[in-house]
Structures are given as C-alpha cells and as structure tokens.
Amino acid sequence: MNKLLTLAALIYTLLPPSLLAQDNVDLRNGKDVNEVCAGCHGEFGQGGKDGEYPRIAGQPEAYIVKQMHLFRERKLDNMAMLEYVNPRDFPEADVYDVSAYIAQIELLTQLPPIDESKEFDPLARLQLAKRLLNIPRTEQGDPEKGRITYNKECRSCHGVDGWGKKADGDAPMLAGQHTKYLLRQVDKYRQGLRKHDESDPVELLTLFSDEELMDIFAFLATVDDVQ
Structure with missing residues (x-):
C-alpha cells in the first residue's frame, strides 16, 4: 500500500x-x-x-x-x-x-541529428518534422535593441525570452509565434479591438513606436534558434 x-x-x-x-x-x-x-x-x-x-x-x-x-x-x-x-x-x-x-504539446525548433548507428526510420522522421516550427527572422528591426526593450517592458509577464509563464500566469507565450500574427494583434490593440491588460486602462502598446515594436519582434524571431 x-x-x-x-x-x-x-x-x-x-x-x-x-x-x-x-x-x-x-x-x-x-x-x-x-x-x-x-x-x-x-x-x-x-x-x-x-x-x-x-x-x-x-x-x-x-x-x-x-x-x-x-x-x-x-x-x-x-x-x-x-x-x-x-x-x-x-x-x-x-x-x-x-x-x-x-x-502540453511541445514543438521542435530544429530536427535532431540523424543517429547513423541506428536504422533510419523515414516515418518517424516525418512525424518529427510535423512538430517542427522555427520562426523565420524578420527583415526589419534590430534584435539586440529588441532584446533590451523586451527585458525591460515585457519579460515580467511574458517570461524569459518570451517563452511564457505556464505555471503562474495567463499571459501568452510570444516566442515561437508567427510574426505576422503578432503584428495583426498589435494593430487590434492599438485600434481598441483587443484589450492588452484588462486591469490597466492604459494601453501599453500604444506607447511603443513602430520601430520599437519591430525590434521586439525581430528579437522574438531569434529566440527559437537557440532552443
């Protein structure tokens, strides 16, 4: 027992x-x-x-x-x-x-190397590939500036490098998210179609310039490269 x-x-x-x-x-x-x-x-x-x-x-x-x-x-x-x-x-x-x-679904940011000591299983490899998502880097924005801004303004809610706080919060994970989707949501926040923080009447995202936001997105697009 x-x-x-x-x-x-x-x-x-x-x-x-x-x-x-x-x-x-x-x-x-x-x-x-x-x-x-x-x-x-x-x-x-x-x-x-x-x-x-x-x-x-x-x-x-x-x-x-x-x-x-x-x-x-x-x-x-x-x-x-x-x-x-x-x-x-x-x-x-x-x-x-x-x-x-x-x-609880975990996505891969890169495929593991092929183990040449074992027989190659193409079906297993295909199944792994289906779970692969690595966000392409953006053509605009400065990732280093974005990292500084993110850590100053966003990290407390969205977690280290944007990976969220699964255990103690309901703020979304931003890392590994499609950049075009993030851009659309920011536009909705700025238009008042979405609430960024229901407990705070000040719309935080309206305080960022377009350049600062693109820097943040450029940074977020890099973090899944090192997972």
Missing part, C-alpha cells in the same frame, strides 16, 4: 502544472476535441499559413481557457471561432480538456 501511495505521489509531482490546475482533466478527450482545432491551427497546434492562424501549442492552459471564454462571450472579435465555442457544441469540460491538451 505504501508503495502505491509513493508511486501516486511521484506521478502527481511529475505532471505538468497545467494539468493540476483543473480537476478531472481528460487529455484523451482533449486530443479528440483538438481534431476540430487542427483544421485551422494544425495537428500539433503549430498554426499556419504564415501566421494567418496562430500557434497555440504550448500556450499556458489558463491563457487558452481565458481566450475560449472571451470568444464565447463575444469579447474577442473573431467570426471564424464563433461556430466552435457555443456552449451547446463546446461544453465547459471540453474547454478545459482541450486547453490542457494543447498546453
């Missing part, structure tokens, strides 16, 4: 924090629900069409849940999402299940 309790405690401590945030999370159901999401966001939540659809893989669970609720409450303007988030077809349990599933 003691051994079983010890094993259960060990398994609990090894679970990602996102899976401990909601009781009775069903990752199998989350995977099934994600098949609907995959039509736009990709099988592994990698996004697509050069940023037309955002990367959602690895985003904090609390952030994904919050976005789902904002879509449902019509507080986020996204016509494409409306048909998928109504409570009749997308019950609350599914919201938490798919959010937990998406949050």
Whole structure:
C-alpha cells in the first residue's frame, strides 16, 4: 500500500502544472476535441499559413481557457471561432480538456541529428518534422535593441525570452509565434479591438513606436534558434 501511495505521489509531482490546475482533466478527450482545432491551427497546434492562424501549442492552459471564454462571450472579435465555442457544441469540460491538451504539446525548433548507428526510420522522421516550427527572422528591426526593450517592458509577464509563464500566469507565450500574427494583434490593440491588460486602462502598446515594436519582434524571431 505504501508503495502505491509513493508511486501516486511521484506521478502527481511529475505532471505538468497545467494539468493540476483543473480537476478531472481528460487529455484523451482533449486530443479528440483538438481534431476540430487542427483544421485551422494544425495537428500539433503549430498554426499556419504564415501566421494567418496562430500557434497555440504550448500556450499556458489558463491563457487558452481565458481566450475560449472571451470568444464565447463575444469579447474577442473573431467570426471564424464563433461556430466552435457555443456552449451547446463546446461544453465547459471540453474547454478545459482541450486547453490542457494543447498546453502540453511541445514543438521542435530544429530536427535532431540523424543517429547513423541506428536504422533510419523515414516515418518517424516525418512525424518529427510535423512538430517542427522555427520562426523565420524578420527583415526589419534590430534584435539586440529588441532584446533590451523586451527585458525591460515585457519579460515580467511574458517570461524569459518570451517563452511564457505556464505555471503562474495567463499571459501568452510570444516566442515561437508567427510574426505576422503578432503584428495583426498589435494593430487590434492599438485600434481598441483587443484589450492588452484588462486591469490597466492604459494601453501599453500604444506607447511603443513602430520601430520599437519591430525590434521586439525581430528579437522574438531569434529566440527559437537557440532552443
């Protein structure tokens, strides 16, 4: 009996924090629900069409849940999402299940070297390639200036190098996100179509110049090169 309790405690401590945030999370159901999401966001939540659809893989669970609720409450303007988030077809349990599933997906930023000591498995290699996402560097902006600005203005919420704070926050991960998608969201913030921080009436992003924002995006486009 003691051994079983010890094993259960060990398994609990090894679970990602996102899976401990909601009781009775069903990752199998989350995977099934994600098949609907995959039509736009990709099988592994990698996004697509050069940023037309955002990367959602690895985003904090609390952030994904919050976005789902904002879509449902019509507080986020996204016509494409409306048909998928109504409570009749997308019950609350599914919201938490798919959010937990998406949050624990890990994408590769580069393929591992081929192990020549083992027989090459093309199918396994193809499956790895499907999980690959490395954001192209931007033609505009100064990554070093962006790094300084990011660490001064953005790091406290969005984490080290933009990789988010999965355990204790609902601010999104910015690293590994499509640059064109980030640019579109900034434009929406500036137009008042999205809220950057509901607790702060001052719209922070309006205080940045276009040049400063492009510097930040240039920096973010480099961080997945060194993972």
